[in-house]
Amino acid sequence: MQTGVEAFLKGLRDLGYEPVVLKDRPDHVVIDYGVESGKFAGTRLKHGFIVPADFPVNPPTGIHIAALIHPVQGGGTHPTGGVHRDQAAPFQQALGGEWQYWSRPPADWATGKKTVAAYMSHVWRLWDSQ
Numbered sequence: 001m002q003t004g005v006e007a008f009l010k011g012l013r014d015l016g017y018e019p020v021v022l023k024d025r026p027d028h029v030v031i032d033y034g035v036e037s038g039k040f041a042g043t044r045l046k047h048g049f050i051v052p053a054d055f056p057v058n059p060p061t062g063i064h065i066a067a068l069i070h071p072v073q074g075g076g077t078h079p080t081g082g083v084h085r086d087q088a089a090p091f092q093q094a095l096g097g098e099w100q101y102w103s104r105p106p107a108d109w110a111t112g113k114k115t116v117a118a119y120m121s122h123v124w125r126l127w128d129s130q
Helices: 004-014 085-095 115-126
Strands: 020-022 026-034 043-051 061-065 101-102
Touching: 004 026, 004 061, 020 085, 026 085, 043 085, 061 085, 085 101
Parallel strands: none
Antiparallel strands: 020 026, 026 043, 043 061, 061 101
């Protein structure tokens, strides 16, 4: 059974994404993502993930987005809370642009399916609920 980044990359490819691993950061994965629903539907943005070595036991904690969607706010709840810039710095340094990190781990990971498809469904729900 594959684990870690290799499992995550395979899962993304199986879903039709073309993931890229950041140079010198083998746990940092980037995809082009098309938002399908919610008020940002039709928007295409790079999404970054920091994949834990024990994936799928643990998921990436949240998404890194190549856009400043919300103001920085450490506390609070979704959709505008838990928004950070510092955590997105590796993606910004490697790829340019302005990035932010949404601290949004999937709440049902411990009891749900532990797959890339389940994680990407979580990402879809984040955008759908904006």
